Amino acid sequence: MAFERKYSDEVRTRSVETVLRRRQDEPRNRSIIREVAEEFDVGQQSLRQWLARYDDGSYDYGDDPSGAARYAGMSRADLIARVEELEQRVHVLDEDNRSLTRVVGLLSEQLRPSA
CATH class of the missing domain: 1.20.5 (Single alpha-helices involved in coiled-coils or other helix-helix interfaces)
Structure with a gap:
């Protein structure tokens, strides 16, 4: 059975928000996911999955049942x-x-x- 690493909701949320913010600030930077994954010590594939869930609207923001946090800012x-x-x-x-x-x-x- 494969080892599955768990990340806190805070790490997930902060890493996704960091990628989204950096994509706006640095649209030509093609290594944002790798850099943010290293910064938060998470797997690149995990971060990609969280971003895909954010994009399709299924990302769970923990204490925010309305999902309004994803649109903050x-x-x-x-x-x-x-x-x-x-x-x-x-x-x-x-x-x-x-x-x-x-x-x-x-x-x-x-x-x-x-x-």
């Missing part, structure tokens, strides 16, 4: 851009869902025994 323009991005994702997912529903309907009709 963002400008109004950034918040509006994030809302537009999420609305676009919802639109794409809705289209995908409708397409999949149609495909399932067609397949189920083909699988029905003919009378």
Whole structure:
């Protein structure tokens, strides 16, 4: 069984916030994740997973059940851009869902025994 290292919620939150802040401050720096992982003594892959969870909205901020902490410090323009991005994702997912529903309907009709 593989060794699994646990990190505190504070370390997770601070490292994710540090990456996000540095991405804004240093957009050309391609080694931010490695540098922040070293700074907080966490695995690069763990940090990447936390960032992916942050991006998809499933990141748990511990004592903040609303998740509002993830938007702290963002400008109004950034918040509006994030809302537009999420609305676009919802639109794409809705289209995908409708397409999949149609495909399932067609397949189920083909699988029905003919009378």
